[in-house]
Amino acid sequence: MNIFKKVSWPARWAGMCIGFLYGVTWLTVKQLPGTSTTFVRLAAAIENLFVPNYVKNSAYFNKYFSGFVSLLNWQTFFVIGILIGASISVFLSGDFKKEYVPSLWKDNFGSSKIVRFIGAFIGGAIMLFGARIAGGCTSGKAIAEGILMTYSGWIFMCSLFASGIVTAFLFYRRKS
Amino acid sequence: MEILSILSALLFGSIFGFVLQKGKVSKFNVIVRQFLLKDFTVAVIMLYAIAIGISFFYTIKPYNLVDIPVRESSMLAAAIGGAIFGIGMTIFGYCPGTGVAALGQGSLDVISGILGMITGAAVFEIFYPFFEANVMSKYIAGVIVMPNYLLILVVVILLSIAPVLNGFCSKN
Numbered sequence: 001m002n003i004f005k006k007v008s009w010p011a012r013w014a015g016m017c018i019g020f021l022y023g024v025t026w027l028t029v030k031q032l033p034g035t036s037t038t039f040v041r042l043a044a045a046i047e048n049l050f051v052p053n054y055v056k057n058s059a060y061f062n063k064y065f066s067g068f069v070s071l072l073n074w075q076t077f078f079v080i081g082i083l084i085g086a087s088i089s090v091f092l093s094g095d096f097k098k099e100y101v102p103s104l105w106k107d108n109f110g111s112s113k114i115v116r117f118i119g120a121f122i123g124g125a126i127m128l129f130g131a132r133i134a135g136g137c138t139s140g141k142a143i144a145e146g147i148l149m150t151y152s153g154w155i156f157m158c159s160l161f162a163s164g165i166v167t168a169f170l171f172y173r174r175k176s
Numbered sequence: 177m178e179i180l181s182i183l184s185a186l187l188f189g190s191i192f193g194f195v196l197q198k199g200k201v202s203k204f205n206v207i208v209r210q211f212l213l214k215d216f217t218v219a220v221i222m223l224y225a226i227a228i229g230i231s232f233f234y235t236i237k238p239y240n241l242v243d244i245p246v247r248e249s250s251m252l253a254a255a256i257g258g259a260i261f262g263i264g265m266t267i268f269g270y271c272p273g274t275g276v277a278a279l280g281q282g283s284l285d286v287i288s289g290i291l292g293m294i295t296g297a298a299v300f301e302i303f304y305p306f307f308e309a310n311v312m313s314k315y316i317a318g319v320i321v322m323p324n325y326l327l328i329l330v331v332v333i334l335l336s337i338a339p340v341l342n343g344f345c346s347k348n
Binding site for chain 2: 008012014015017019020030031035039040044047060074076080084085086088089090096097098099100105113116117118119120135141142143148149151152153154156161167169171
C-alpha cells in the first residue's frame with residue numbers, strides 16, 4: 001500500500017506500467033488507449049446542439065459521431081477514467097494542489113491567470129488540430145504505434161519532439 | 177454499450193491516469209522541461225512503455241490469443257501533424273491524456289486547454305476535406321516489417337537508452 005501513497009514514482013516504473021497496460025488492454029478488451037478522438041466527439045456533440053444538419057452532413061464528424069449515443073464510447077469512459085485515476089493518485093499522496101498558473105509559465109509570462117488561460121486555450125487548439133491530422137496523440141499515436149512499430153508512429157514521435165524543442169527554446173528561454 | 181465494457185474503460189483509464197500522475201508527466205513543468213532538454217521524464221516513460229509493449233505483444237504472438245492490431249496511415253500526415261502537435265503541446269504544457277490527468281491533480285488551467293482542444297477539433301473538421309485530399313491520403317505506410325532478431329535489438333536499444341536518459345530526470 002505504501003507505494004501508492006508516494007508523491008511520485010521513478011519514470012521507469014511508470015513507463016513499464018504503461019507498456020504493460022497497453023498489452024493487457026488489447027488482450028482483454030481489444031482496445032488500445034487513446035484520447036484525442038474523444039475531443040472530436042465532444043466538438044461534434046456541442047455543434048449538434050446548435051447545427052444538427054451541419055453535423056449530419058460533415059464527412060469528418062460522421063466517422064466518429066452519429067448522434068449523442070456516440071459519446072457512450074469506450075474511449076470516452078477511458079478518458080473519464082484518467083481523471084478518476086489521477087484524482088485517486090493525489091488523494092492517496094495528499095499532493096492535490098489547486099493551481100491556475102504553473103511556475104515555469106509564471107517565470108516567463110507573469111502570474112496573470114487570463115494570459116495563462118488564453119495560452120492554454122490556443123495551445124490546446126493547435127495541439128488537437130495537429131493530432132487530428134496525424135490521427136492520434138501521444139497515447140493513441142506515439143506510444144500505441146511505437147509499440148506496433150509503424151512508420152507513421154515513429155515519424156510522429158520524432159516530429160513532435162523536434163517541434164516541441166524548437167517551440168520550448170523560443171517560448172521559455174527566459175527562465176527554466 | 178455494455179456495462180462490462182464501460183467498467184473496463186473506467187478501470188484501464190483509472191490505471192493510466194494514476195500512473196501518469198505518479199510518473200509526473202501530468203505536470204506542466206516536467207513536460208516543458210523535457211522540451212528544454214532539462215528533464216527527460218517524458219522520453220524515459222515513452223521509451224520504457226514502448227519497449228515493454230513490444231515485448232508484451234511479441235511474447236503473446238505465438239499463442240494466437242488475439243490478432244495483433246494493424247494500423248496504416250500517412251507518413252506525411254504524421255510528420256506535419258506531429259510538428260503542429262509539438263507546438264501546441266509545448267504552449268499548453270500537457271498532451272491530451274496528461275492534461276486530463278493534470279485536471280485531477282488540481283491544475284485548473286487545463287479547463288481552458290480542454291475548451292481549446294474541443295475548438296481545435298471543430299476547426300479541423302472544417303479543414304478536413306483539404307487535409308484528407310492533400311495530406312492524409314498521401315504516403316500511406318503500415319508496420320515496419322523486420323525479422324525477430326532486429327525487433328529484439330530494437331527493444332534492447334530502447335532499454336539501454338532509457339537508463340542513460342533516466343540520469344537526466346529531476347529527482348524528488
